Amino acid sequence: MSSLKELQKELVEYQKLAMQGSYQRRAPAKKAILYLFNARKGFKTYVESKFSLELIIIRRRISVKL
Numbered sequence: 001m002s003s004l005k006e007l008q009k010e011l012v013e014y015q016k017l018a019m020q021g022s023y024q025r026r027a028p029a030k031k032a033i034l035y036l037f038n039a040r041k042g043f044k045t046y047v048e049s050k051f052s053l054e055l056i057i058i059r060r061r062i063s064v065k066l
Helices: 004-017 029-065
Strands: none
Touching: 004 029
16 A cells, blocks of 8 residues: 555656646646556555545444444
8 A cells, every 4th residue: 555645746746747737627648647547546545445444443333332
C-alpha cells in the first residue's frame, strides 16, 4: 500500500506531465495518464484498507455489546 505522500507525488507528476493547470480543462498528455491511473488505484486501495479496518472494529464493538 502506498503512503499518502507517495500518492500525492504521483498526482503532482501527473499534473506536470499533463501540462494543464487547475483551471485548464482539456485532454491530458498521453504520457501523464499512467501517473493518474497509479494514483487512482493507490487512493482506492488506501481508502478501502482504512474503511475495512474501521468496519472490523465497529463489528467487534457491536458483537461485544450484544
